Amino acid sequence: MRVLSWILSLFLHAGVVYAGAYMATPKAVRVSLDTPVYQVDLVRLAPAKKARPKPKPVVLAKPAPVPAPAPEAVEISPAEKKVPEKKPVPEKPAKPKLDRKRVLAEALTHAQKDVAWLKRMDRKALENELSGLRESVAEEDSALRLPGAGTGNATGDVSSEDGLIAIYAKLVEMAVKENWRFPRLHSERVLVAKVEIHVNPDGGILDYKLLVSSGRPDFDASALKAVDETKQLPIPPRPDLSVLRINFNLQELE
Amino acid sequence: MRIFLVAAVWVCLLPLTARAEKALTIDIHGPGMSRVNMVLAAPMDLAGRGEVSREPDKFQEYLKQNLKFLPFINLVPGSEILGGVVLDGVDRDRIDFNRFQLRRVDLVLTTGRLFEPGKPTRLECRVYEVFTGRLLVGRAYLGVAEENLARVADMFCASFMEKLTGNGDFFRSVLAFTKTEGQGLRGIWTVNPQGRGLRQVTFLAGSSVSPSWSKDGRYLVFGHHGTYDHTLGVWDAEQDRTFQVKLPGGTIAGAVFTPEGRVAVALSRGNMDIFLLTPELLKIRKTLVRSWAIDVSPSLDKSGKKMAFVSDRQGNPQVYVKNLETDKTRRVTYEGNYNTSPSLSPDGRLVAFSRRTKNGHRIFVHNLATSTEKQVTFGPGNDEEPAFAPDGYFLAFSSNRSGRYKIYLTTRHGGRVRMVPTGKGAATHPCFGPVRNP
Numbered sequence: 001m002r003v004l005s006w007i008l009s010l011f012l013h014a015g016v017v018y019a020g021a022y023m024a025t026p027k028a029v030r031v032s033l034d035t036p037v038y039q040v041d042l043v044r045l046a047p048a049k050k051a052r053p054k055p056k057p058v059v060l061a062k063p064a065p066v067p068a069p070a071p072e073a074v075e076i077s078p079a080e081k082k083v084p085e086k087k088p089v090p091e092k093p094a095k096p097k098l099d100r101k102r103v104l105a106e107a108l109t110h111a112q113k114d115v116a117w118l119k120r121m122d123r124k125a126l127e128n129e130l131s132g133l134r135e136s137v138a139e140e141d142s143a144l145r146l147p148g149a150g151t152g153n154a155t156g157d158v159s160s161e162d163g164l165i166a167i168y169a170k171l172v173e174m175a176v177k178e179n180w181r182f183p184r185l186h187s188e189r190v191l192v193a194k195v196e197i198h199v200n201p202d203g204g205i206l207d208y209k210l211l212v213s214s215g216r217p218d219f220d221a222s223a224l225k226a227v228d229e230t231k232q233l234p235i236p237p238r239p240d241l242s243v244l245r246i247n248f249n250l251q252e253l254e
Numbered sequence: 255m256r257i258f259l260v261a262a263v264w265v266c267l268l269p270l271t272a273r274a275e276k277a278l279t280i281d282i283h284g285p286g287m288s289r290v291n292m293v294l295a296a297p298m299d300l301a302g303r304g305e306v307s308r309e310p311d312k313f314q315e316y317l318k319q320n321l322k323f324l325p326f327i328n329l330v331p332g333s334e335i336l337g338g339v340v341l342d343g344v345d346r347d348r349i350d351f352n353r354f355q356l357r358r359v360d361l362v363l364t365t366g367r368l369f370e371p372g373k374p375t376r377l378e379c380r381v382y383e384v385f386t387g388r389l390l391v392g393r394a395y396l397g398v399a400e401e402n403l404a405r406v407a408d409m410f411c412a413s414f415m416e417k418l419t420g421n422g423d424f425f426r427s428v429l430a431f432t433k434t435e436g437q438g439l440r441g442i443w444t445v446n447p448q449g450r451g452l453r454q455v456t457f458l459a460g461s462s463v464s465p466s467w468s469k470d471g472r473y474l475v476f477g478h479h480g481t482y483d484h485t486l487g488v489w490d491a492e493q494d495r496t497f498q499v500k501l502p503g504g505t506i507a508g509a510v511f512t513p514e515g516r517v518a519v520a521l522s523r524g525n526m527d528i529f530l531l532t533p534e535l536l537k538i539r540k541t542l543v544r545s546w547a548i549d550v551s552p553s554l555d556k557s558g559k560k561m562a563f564v565s566d567r568q569g570n571p572q573v574y575v576k577n578l579e580t581d582k583t584r585r586v587t588y589e590g591n592y593n594t595s596p597s598l599s600p601d602g603r604l605v606a607f608s609r610r611t612k613n614g615h616r617i618f619v620h621n622l623a624t625s626t627e628k629q630v631t632f633g634p635g636n637d638e639e640p641a642f643a644p645d646g647y648f649l650a651f652s653s654n655r656s657g658r659y660k661i662y663l664t665t666r667h668g669g670r671v672r673m674v675p676t677g678k679g680a681a682t683h684p685c686f687g688p689v690r691n692p
Contacts, residue, residue: 169280177286181360183326183418218383218390218418222285222360225385229358243277252284 164237171234172244180226180248182219191216191250193223199242203233211245223248289328290360292381294318295349296332296340300368300378312400313365313377316407319448320425323648323663324415325670330359344380346387354384361390367398375399379410381417391417404450408689415645423644426689430455430465430474431652431661434680442476442489446689447648447663449675455489456496462487464551467687468511474687475517477506486519486535499535507550513558518542520550520563528552528563543576543583551595555602562586562596562605573607575622586620589627593618595639599646604666606630606640606649617651619666630668642666643686650674650684 194212197205208227213220226248236242297311321327332339335357342348344366354362361381368376374397381390391414395406408425416422424447433443433454440461445452456462460480467474474489478498484506485498503521510518516539517531528543528550543549547567554561562575573586573596587593592610599605605620615636620627631637635655642649649666652659656673659680664671674684 165278169278172278173280173282177282177284180282180285181287181290181358182285183288183290189420217386217388221383221386221388222290225360226285228385238276240276241278245277245279247279247281249281249283250285 165241168234168237168241172246175233176226176230176246179229180222182222182250189250191219193220193248195223195227195246195248197227197233197244197246199233199236199244201236201239201242203235205231205233214248214250219248219250289326291328291330291358292321292361292363293330293332293335293339293354293357293359295344295362295364296338298341298344298364298366300344300366300376301370311365313403313407316404317363317365317411320407320411323424323448323672325665326418330357335359344378346382346389349382349387351382351384351387359384377406381414390414408446408448419645419647421645421647423688424648427644427686428467428471428689429650429661429674430467430685430687431676431681432461432463432465432476432683433676434682442474442487443676443681444474445674445676447643447650447674447686452675452677455491455494456487458487458496458498464506464508464683465685466510467685468515469513469688471688473511475509475511477509477519479506486517486531488535501531501535502538503529508552510552510554512554513556518552518554518561520552526550528561542578553596553598555598556600557602560598560602562598562607564594564596573605573620575605586622587627597641597649599642599666600644601646604642604646606642606666608638608640608651617649617664619649628668630664630666631662631671632668637662639683641684641686644688648686650686652682652684654680 191214192212193210193214195208196211197208200206205227208224210220210224214223223246227246233244294314294317297314318329321329336353337350341364342350344364349362349364351362360383362384364378364380364382366378368378370376377395377398378392379395380392382388383390393410393413395409398406412422412425414422415425428444428446428451430442430444432440434440438460440463441454441458442456442462442465443452443454455474456476458478458480460478462476462478465474465476472491474491476487476489478485478487483500484504485500486506486509487496487498489496501519501521503523505522505526507520507522507526509520512518512530516533517535518528519531520526520528521538523529525544525546526548527541527545529538530540530542531537532539542552542561543563543565545565545567547565549563549565549567551564552561553563559577559579560575561578562573564571565574566572568585570591571594572588573593574583575586575596575598576583586596586605587607587609590609590611594608596605596607603622605622607618607620608615609618614633615638616629616633617631617637617640618627618629630649631651631653633653633655635653635657637651637653637655640649640651647665649664651662651664653662654660655662659682661674661676661681661684662671663674674681
């Protein structure tokens with residue numbers, strides 16, 4: 001019973017360690033060579049082609065001009081001209097007399113209100129400008145993070161390591177493509193074969209296998225042959241980069 | 255107990271080994287080399303007497319002539335193969351593919367003949383993939399003789415091309431064209447695209463122009479310009495006879511067979527329009543294109559539903575396509591002010607035509623789906639009258655790049671241009687048709 005509990009405990013611990021390691025293992029890097037890699041100097045960000053949305057100018061709240069009422073077309077006959085009757089004018093209330101202290105106090109209150117209002121408007125203008133800048137930066141960021149544009153990580157940063165991997169992928173593509181021979185028939189048919197290659201830290205091809213067939217044996221054979229004839233690939237930028245999966249597409253990119 | 259402990263430690267270490275491996279996915283679009291290397295092995299005697307002969311083999315010569323027309327095949331000389339091209343046998347098990355692989359050869363073609371007294375000669379032809387040793391295509395022909403060797407070579411190349419591209423009709427086709435033989439004399443000739451079987455089929459005084467084949471390759475319709483009138487000529491390949499019909503109109507400016515075997519003709523009846531004739535070719539059954547302007551040079555796709563033609567209804571000659579089912583007409587060409595001689599591809603997706611440029615006439619191919627154009631010939635001189643092959647891949651056209659008009663071949667993507675040998679005399683108006691089986 002004791003032995004059994006020992007074994008059970010060991011397997012449980014192994015399972016926990018395995019799960020932890022699996023979660024920590026980064027996913028396979030996938031580089032699409034369809035789109036160019038961009039490097040962005042974030043300090044001296046070049047002005048984007050697209051005009052940034054200008055912050056809205058601060059406009060002092062002015063009373064909206066009331067449009068003059070459109071003159072109604074009324075037929076006026078000279079015979080029926082009426083003399084408008086004089087309306088009785090209401091008597092104006094007598095103004096209270098203002099003393100010096102009261103005038104000063106009122107002026108001070110008005111001045112304080114004006115200053116507070118100006119501060120509020122300044123803050124609002126600044127907020128507007130900042131939000132405009134944030135939007136334009138976000139747009140540029142999203143443009144940089146288009147599918148396949150670079151190898152930026154999840155936070156959108158472009159690390160030098162990812163750049164190296166992209167360059168390495170391009171070098172591998174060039175090396176294998178050079179040995180890939182297949183009639184360029186410009187056919188409408190889409191043929192794709194996926195080949196997995198295992199390389200050693202020096203870039204030598206250890207073995208390879210067809211992962212996904214195109215459905216056409218001669219096309220699959222041409223892809224495997226291209227890998228076979230390549231034999232040596234450039235040295236990987238990282239020693240742990242030992243598996244390459246190459247999609248051989250018959251269709252050229254237009 | 256110890257075993258369990260070891261197993262537990264191994265299970266614990268497993269994720270660490272898995273973690274060390276990192277994968278990178280890469281996409282490659284299009285092969286780096288669009289031509290595959292091919293070698294013709296020495297012909298074998300299937301009775302087991304080894305190589306047939308070290309003399310140049312006529313069948314292999316025909317094969318080489320044919321394969322040189324395929325722009326995606328690069329023929330590697332046998333002298334470049336380590337150990338030569340003499341094989342132990344034509345079967346896969348008796349071929350050492352490794353020495354071909356050293357020269358980066360992709361395909362090996364083997365031929366073997368079986369001579370048995372009193373029996374028809376048997377010829378076997380195979381193409382193997384060097385890398386896998388897989389048989390790509392293999393055919394055996396019985397009753398092979400000197401006089402049908404070229405035909406056998408054509409048949410095998412058609413099978414080979416069909417295996418590679420899905421369509422081998424190029425090697426099952428025949429070209430009709432016009433050839434000037436003297437002052438005012440122009441007749442219709444036929445030849446296969448490789449330049450074999452050159453033959454004159456019409457012998458009428460005057461000019462026979464714009465030939466077009468029927469779907470089965472039995473009839474050839476053409477316009478004939480005589481001294482006094484224009485007639486419609488028809489050559490019957492089965493009976494080797496030509497007859498002429500006077501149509502109810504004046505000038506004939508292009509005729510074409512429909513898939514049903516009717517004839518559509520551009521005919522001037524006060525105005526030059528395009529009509530469908532009755533089966534006996536004497537009357538007009540239907541007007542296909544009518545406008546106030548000149549409408550000429552009809553060309554149909556394989557289904558007969560689309561028709562390309564030239565019209566100057568908007569000021570200068572431009573190419574139009576009419577859907578004969580919906581009666582909708584669409585202008586195809588907008589660039590240039592002189593676009594003529596349209597040829598619809600069999601699938602109706604492409605229109606090849608001749609455009610006058612500042613450097614002379616050039617052949618362009620227009621994609622009807624995307625409305626994009628591609629120039630496929632570049633002179634010198636004038637390149638005119640394009641005609642699609644039945645496979646929709648090859649294009650024939652006439653050109654005076656060598657001083658006199660001759661027939662040339664290229665593909666719908668342009669590239670290498672090859673002249674079709676047609677003998678003396680200016681050759682024009684090429685038109686592809688199917689080979690009629692005897």
